[in-house]
Amino acid sequence: MTLYAIGDIHGHLDLLRAAHDRVAADRARMGTGAAPLVHVGDLVDRGPDSAGVVGWLAGRAAEDARVVVLKGNHDALFEAVLAGDPELPLDRYLGAGIGGAATLRSYGVDPGLPAPRLRAALRAAVPAAHRAFLSRLPLMHRAGGCAFVHAGIRPGLPLDAQAAEDLLWIRAPFLSDRRDHGALIVHGHTPVPEVELHPNRLAIDTGAAFGGPLSAVAIEGRAVALLTPTGRVPVRVLP
Known part of the structure; x- marks a missing residue:
């Protein structure tokens, strides 16, 4: 089973569109038309077009x-x-x-407004469809031996007993834990210079928020390939 995943977007609609293009090209080459494409969250903040990212992904x-x-x-x-x-x-x-000021600007709201006016302007500027879409976003998706989350999991707890706070925010002790979690944990949240494949987890936030690339990967079992404009590049498992 092939699964696709894209890392933290942070308001970069241009990078997101390009990542989707790489996935589409891989689908055509590999005949994986039915494969899911999972985004691990952080649609907004820091980048220039959070409103565009939310609207575009809601439509897709x-x-x-x-x-x-x-x-x-x-x-x-x-x-x-x-x-x-x-x-x-x-x-x-x-x-x-x-980095929320960039998100407000993308909705046409001046972040320098006094607080009461700013809150009112923001509520008026964000479409109801965007609010509804954000409210429905799940915290975990499981498929093909993988568990996709934003930040990680609390080691030692069953996947179905994880707390929302950990799924959204955890770093330690998840990042240093080497035990098998019962699934390959595919996550973002903690930027890495390049996609990292560990025996028990796959880190795919490559720092689009800070000028890095937005990575898209293909996952088949525990094998992972980075999608590039010229095709797949295998990602080696770190010791």
């Missing part, structure tokens, strides 16, 4: 059952801002650490 998912989109921690933060969550101050969301 609605018209193509093969397209799966997971929720990332940045998507959850954006939802919290839209809901007026008092535990997420606007200045924190708009700061460089999260």
Whole structure:
């Protein structure tokens, strides 16, 4: 069974379209037309066109059952801002650490507005269809011996007992844990210079948020290939 996956997007619609083109080309070459394509979340923040990414993926998912989109921690933060969550101050969301100012600009909202006006402007600017799409995003997708999540899992817990907080945010102890998790965990969240295949996990966030590429991969069992404009490049398993 072939599975496709794309890493953290962070508002880069141009890179996302190009990644989909590479998947389409691989489908044509390899005859994998029915294979799912899973996005591991973080549609928004930091990049220039979060609104475009949300709208484009919402359309693709609605018209193509093969397209799966997971929720990332940045998507959850954006939802919290839209809901007026008092535990997420606007200045924190708009700061460089999260990069929410770029998301607001993509919806035509000036992040420099006073807080009450800004919240009202944002609620008016984000289409109801975008809100509904974000609210429906799952935290995990399982297929073909893989479990796709945004950040990772809590080692030692069954996959069906994982907490949302871990699926969205975990780093330690997941990244250093070497035990078998019962499935290959395909994740983003923690940027790596290039796609990393470990015996128990596959890291595919290659830093599009910070000027890196947006990686798309083909997964067949525990074999992984990076999709490039000229075809597949096998990814070796790290020791």
